[in-house]
Amino acid sequence: xxxxxxxxxxxxxxxxxxxxxxxxxxxxxxxxxxxxxxxxxxxxxxxxxxxxxxxxxxxxxxxxxxxxxxxxxxxxxxxxxxxxxxxxxxxxxxxxxxxxxxxxxxxxxxxxxxxxxxxxxxxxxxxxxxxxxxxxxxxxxxxxxxxxxxxxxxxxxxxxxxxxxxxxxxxxxxxxxxxxxxxxxxxxxxxxxxxxxxxxxxxxxxxxxxxxxxxxxxxxxxxxxxxxxxxxxxxxxxxxxxxxxxxxxxxxxxxxxxxxxxxxxxxxxxxxxxxxxxxxxxxxxxxxxxxxxxxxxxxxxxxxxxxxxxxxxxxxxxxxxxxxxxxxxxxxxxxxxxxxx
Numbered sequence: 001x002x003x004x005x006x007x008x009x010x011x012x013x014x015x016x017x018x019x020x021x022x023x024x025x026x027x028x029x030x031x032x033x034x035x036x037x038x039x040x041x042x043x044x045x046x047x048x049x050x051x052x053x054x055x056x057x058x059x060x061x062x063x064x065x066x067x068x069x070x071x072x073x074x075x076x077x078x079x080x081x082x083x084x085x086x087x088x089x090x091x092x093x094x095x096x097x098x099x100x101x102x103x104x105x106x107x108x109x110x111x112x113x114x115x116x117x118x119x120x121x122x123x124x125x126x127x128x129x130x131x132x133x134x135x136x137x138x139x140x141x142x143x144x145x146x147x148x149x150x151x152x153x154x155x156x157x158x159x160x161x162x163x164x165x166x167x168x169x170x171x172x173x174x175x176x177x178x179x180x181x182x183x184x185x186x187x188x189x190x191x192x193x194x195x196x197x198x199x200x201x202x203x204x205x206x207x208x209x210x211x212x213x214x215x216x217x218x219x220x221x222x223x224x225x226x227x228x229x230x231x232x233x234x235x236x237x238x239x240x241x242x243x244x245x246x247x248x249x250x251x252x253x254x255x256x257x258x259x260x261x262x263x264x265x266x267x268x269x270x271x272x273x274x275x276x277x278x279x280x281x282x283x284x285x286x287x288x289x290x291x292x293x294x295x296x297x298x299x300x301x302x303x304x305x306x307x308x309x310x311x312x313x314x315x316x317x318x319x320x321x322x323x324x325x326x327x328x329x330x331x332x333x334x335x336x337x338x339x340x341x
Contacts (some may be wrong), residue, residue, distance in 0.1 A: 008252060009061040015259045019054025022266035023047040029273050042103045043269065045132050048261060049096030050262035056088035057259050069244060077148055079158035086160050090143050095136040097176040100226045101129040104186035110194045170241060173234045180231030187223055190216065225265045229258040299333050
C-alpha cells in the first residue's frame with residue numbers, strides 16, 4: 001500500500017468519525033428542542049444520513065481487503081456481514097437524498113399555504129416524514145433481498161459494485177441523482193413562489209413569508225451541500241460506469257470532499273440552532289457582566305422602563321413606572337432597589 005493511499009485512508013477515517021459525532025449531536029439537539037417542527041425532523045433525518053455515510057467511510061477505510069485485489073475469493077453473501085460499510089453507504093445515501101427531497105417538497109407546500117387547506121398541509125408533512133423513513137428502509141431491504149437471493153460468482157473483494165448486479169448498482173445511483181435534481185428544481189420553484197407572494201400579499205402574509213424565507217435559507221444550505229457533494233459525485237460515477245474511458249471523473253477526492261462537507265454542514269446547523277444560540281448569548285452576557293467596564297441596558301415593556309446599571313458581580317436595577325392619570329398628565333414613580341444576579 002503506497003503512501004498516498006494511506007494518507008487518503010487516514011483522512012477518511014478522521015473525518016468519518018467527525019461526521020458521526022457532529023451529525024449525531026445535531027440530531028440529538030434538534031430532537032431535544034421543545035417546539036419541534038416538521039422541517040426540523042427532516043433536517044435531523046438528513047443528519048442521520050450523513051452520520052451513516054461517515055460510519056461507512058470509517059468501516060470502508062479500516063478494511064485491508066478493499067485496498068488491493070488478492071487471489072482470495074469471498075462469497076458475496078458473506079460480504080454483507082464482513083463489510084458493514086456497504087449497508088451503511090446504502091442507508092446513508094438514500095436517507096440523505098430522500099430527506100432533502102422531502103424538505104424541498106415541504107418548503108414548496110409551506111409557501112403555497114395561501115391557496116391550500118391547512119389540514120391538507122399537516123397531512124402532507126406527516127406523510128413526508130413517513131415517506132422518508134419507509135423509503136430508506138425499503139431501499140435497504142430490497143438491496144439485501146436481491147443480493148441474498150441471486151447467485152453470483154465469488155468476488156475478490158467486498159465493495160458495492162462487486163456484490164450487487166450492475167442494474168441494482170446503477171439504479172441506486174440513478175435514484176439518489178433524480179432525487180437531488182428534483183430537490184433543486186423544487187427549491188427554484190419555491191423561491192419564485194416567495195418572490196411572487198411577497199409582491200401581492202398583505203403585511204401579515206409578508207411577515208409569514210419572511211419567516212418562511214429564514215427557514216428556506218437553511219434548506220438551501222442543506223441542498224447545496226447535498227447537491228454538490230452527493231449528487232454531482234453520483235452523476236459522475238454513473239458516467240464512468242457507462243464510459244470507462246472517463247475514469248478520471250470518478251476521483252477519490254470527490255468522496256473525501258463529501259466526507260468533510262458532512263461535518264462542516266452539521267457544525268453550521270449546530271451553531272444556528274436556538275438552544276446553542278441561547279448558550280452563546282448567556283456566555284456573552286456573563287462576559288459583559290464580569291467585564292471591568294460598566295454598561296447600561298434599558299428594557300421597556302408594559303409601560304415600564306427598566307434601567308440596569310451593572311458592574312462585575314454587582315448590579316443595580318432602577319424601575320420607572322409611568323402611570324397615566326385622568327387629571328394629571330403623568331406621575332412618575334422612581335423606585336431603586338439593589339439587584340444581585
